[in-house]
Amino acid sequence: MANQEQVKLLKQGVEVWNRWREGNIGAEVDLSSADLDTQIRTYRILVTLHRGIDLSGADFSGANLTNANLSDADLSDANLSGADLTNADLSGANLSGANLSGANLSGANLSGAKISDAVFLDANLSNVDLSGLDLSGKQLSPLLLRPDNLAGTKFKGINFSKTDLSWIDLSETDLKEMVVSQKW
Numbered sequence: 001m002a003n004q005e006q007v008k009l010l011k012q013g014v015e016v017w018n019r020w021r022e023g024n025i026g027a028e029v030d031l032s033s034a035d036l037d038t039q040i041r042t043y044r045i046l047v048t049l050h051r052g053i054d055l056s057g058a059d060f061s062g063a064n065l066t067n068a069n070l071s072d073a074d075l076s077d078a079n080l081s082g083a084d085l086t087n088a089d090l091s092g093a094n095l096s097g098a099n100l101s102g103a104n105l106s107g108a109n110l111s112g113a114k115i116s117d118a119v120f121l122d123a124n125l126s127n128v129d130l131s132g133l134d135l136s137g138k139q140l141s142p143l144l145l146r147p148d149n150l151a152g153t154k155f156k157g158i159n160f161s162k163t164d165l166s167w168i169d170l171s172e173t174d175l176k177e178m179v180v181s182q183k184w
Helices: 004-011 014-023 036-043
Strands: none
Touching: 004 014
16 A cells, blocks of 8 residues: 555655655655556646656555656666556656566557666556667567567667567567667
């Protein structure tokens, strides 16, 4: 269950939140099961939930983050398992080490996001914009990019050099400017 004091702080915007985070280093952030979509619309924090907000290590498991603008946010090591991130803007976000298992990322924008060591087990990645990600030389498991969850996904500018894609069905995906050199 979400910590209501933390939800109240979050509603006050990026500056207040980041100041609190700096003064409470190591504090456990629990926003699990929070319906932030409703709060985003009600409190107009859609505009403030972006550009450098520090949500590293936060627990968003099961949270509703539909349409959230989390561009350039620090979500490293965050727990986003089971979260609804439908149509969320995560462009440029730091998702390194984040757990997105079972998350719904349908229609989300992940262009330019940092996803090293992120876990996407059973995540819905349909219609996701993955433009500009550098996945060169990375071992991608079928759990990250499964054929059944890539419908409409954009791969523009992604570097898949030395990446084994033999198990992926890329039909109906945008492969413009995708870089593929040799198999790993």
